[in-house]
Amino acid sequence: MSRAQDTAAPPHPSEQHGTAGGSGTPDMPGTPDMPGMPSTAVGPGVDAASPHTASPPIRLAGVSKAYRRGAQVVPVLTSVNMTVAPGEFLALMGPSGSGKSTLLNLIAGIDRVDAGSVFVGDTDITTLDDADLARWRSRSVGFIFQFYNLIPVLNALENVELPLLLTPLSGRERRERARTALSMVGLSDRMDHYPGQLSGGQQQRTAIARALVADPDILVADEPTGDLDRVSAGEILNLMGGLNRTMGKTIIMVTHDPRAAERAGRLLLLEKGELADADA
Ligand code: ADP
Ligand code: MG
Numbered sequence: 001m002s003r004a005q006d007t008a009a010p011p012h013p014s015e016q017h018g019t020a021g022g023s024g025t026p027d028m029p030g031t032p033d034m035p036g037m038p039s040t041a042v043g044p045g046v047d048a049a050s051p052h053t054a055s056p057p058i059r060l061a062g063v064s065k066a067y068r069r070g071a072q073v074v075p076v077l078t079s080v081n082m083t084v085a086p087g088e089f090l091a092l093m094g095p096s097g098s099g100k101s102t103l104l105n106l107i108a109g110i111d112r113v114d115a116g117s118v119f120v121g122d123t124d125i126t127t128l129d130d131a132d133l134a135r136w137r138s139r140s141v142g143f144i145f146q147f148y149n150l151i152p153v154l155n156a157l158e159n160v161e162l163p164l165l166l167t168p169l170s171g172r173e174r175r176e177r178a179r180t181a182l183s184m185v186g187l188s189d190r191m192d193h194y195p196g197q198l199s200g201g202q203q204q205r206t207a208i209a210r211a212l213v214a215d216p217d218i219l220v221a222d223e224p225t226g227d228l229d230r231v232s233a234g235e236i237l238n239l240m241g242g243l244n245r246t247m248g249k250t251i252i253m254v255t256h257d258p259r260a261a262e263r264a265g266r267l268l269l270l271e272k273g274e275l276a277d278a279d280a
Contacts, residue, residue, distance in 0.1 A: 054086050054087070055086040055218060055248055055249065056086060056120050056121030056122075057083065057084065057086050057119075057120075057121065058082075058083065058084040058118070058119065058120050058218070058250070058252075059082075059083045059084075059117075059119040060080055060081060060082045060106075060116065060117070060118050060119075061081055061116055061117045061119070062079045062080075062081065062115060062116035062117070063079070063081075063103075063113050063116035063117070064077055064078055064080070064113065064115040064116055065077040065099070065102055065106060065111070066114055075273060076099040076102045076273060077099050077102060077103060077106075077273050078273040078274060079115075079116065080116070080274070080275050081275070082268065082275055084107075084252060085250075086248075086250060087244070087248045087250055088250055088251075088265055088266065089241070089250075089251045089253070089263070089264045089265045090251065090252045090253065090264055090267075091253050091254075091255055091260065091261040091263075091266070091268070092252065092253065092254045092255070092267075092268050092269075092270060093254075093255060093256065093261055093267060093268070093269055093270070093278075094269055094270035094271050098270045098272065098273070099270055099273055100222075101222055101254065103270065104220050104222055104252060104254055106118060107120075107218075107220060108137065108141045108143065108218070108220045109125050109128075109133045109136060109137045109141065110137070110143075112126070120136075120140065120218070123136070138163065138167075138214060139214060139216065140217055141216050141218045141220060142208075142210075142211025142214070142216045142219045143211055143219075143220055143221075144207055144208055144211050144219060144220070144221035144222070144224045145207065145224075146222055146223040146224065146226040146227055147227055148195070148200075148203040148207045148227075149207065150203055150206060151195075152194065152195050152196060153194070155192050155193060155194050156182060156187060156190055156191050156192070156193050156194075156195075156198065156209075157175065157178050157179065157191040157192065158178075159195070159206055159210055160178040160181050160182055160206060160209045160210045160213050161174045161175060161177075161178040161213070162210060163210060163213055163214050164177060164213060164214060167214070177213055178209070178213055179191065181212045182206070182209045184212065185205040185208050185209045186205065186239075187202060187205055187206060190202060190206075200229070200232055201229075201232030201233075201236060204224060204225075204228065204232070204236050205235075205236070205239065208236070208239060208240070208243075212243070217248075217249065217250060218250045219240070219243065219251045219252075220251075221240065221251065221252070221253040221254065222254045223254055223255055223256060224236055224240070224253060224255070225237065225255065225257055225260050226255070226256065233257065233259070233260065234259075237259075237260055237263045240253070240263070251264075
């Protein structure tokens with residue numbers, strides 16, 4: 001799924017990525033292609049000119065979801081309740097097929113609940129019609145996928161620009177934002193590279209820039225390190241941790257990797273359609 005299919009969204013009130021003047025994109029110090037460096041790519045300098053508004057809390061109440069295969073009904077989630085605090089970094093683990101991706105997609109407004117509510121701030125997104133939901137999503141949520149989901153015939157800059165194509169921004173503003181987002185993930189020097197010319201870690205950083213470019217409050221990541229070697233996975237986790245700490249992004253991350261889960265502030269386990277606190 002591509003966010004480019006989303007309905008046009010009005011500019012987000014807090015969307016300047018710290019380069020309100022346009023031309024002043026600061027290249028981040030360090031050479032983020034080096035292992036261990038990307039954590040510096042999201043530095044205080046990026047954030048300084050753009051004090052983020054607090055992310056909204058997320059609250060799921062009695063959320064149920066089943067899939068139908070012909071006459072067969074497969075229950076996936078049964079009356080799930082959960083709360084995600086503003087600016088929290090939450091990890092979600094559980095066996096394959098336990099409904100982690102389904103839960104993430106319901107929170108992100110990609111999929112629809114059968115029953116229950118998904119409040120994001122004061123809005124119950126389950127009550128929005130498709131157009132309003134798409135508009136809400138394009139403003140509020142950035143997606144990061146296991147296999148990056150970049151468009152192979154577009155270069156990094158064009159991929160990152162995609163979510164902005166249906167906004168009223170001018171081409172120049174879109175490219176400026178895309179450049180800023182790419183510099184935030186340490187890829188200033190790879191903007192004209194195509195996905196096939198980038199390593200897995202660089203592709204995932206490009207995908208993170210795409211997720212960030214509309215300045216959403218919430219990032220959802222579905223096994224973001226699942227296809228990466230250990231070093232690249234560490235870089236991606238550093239980057240996500242930095243976005244959480246310095247920009248206040250709320251992050252919900254599905255993962256199988258205990259090292260990834262360790263980076264989160266809280267770990268939830270999903271098993272047989274039910275959620276449990278990891279410490280409980
Ligand atoms: P996880 O991400 O934890 O591996 P998923 O949320 O992808 O689990 O899937 C949960 C269950 O729902 C699985 O049994 C899966 O086969 C089923 N499922 C997921 N998506 C669909 C769909 N679009 N149609 C039918 N069944 C689905
Ligand atoms: Mg999954």
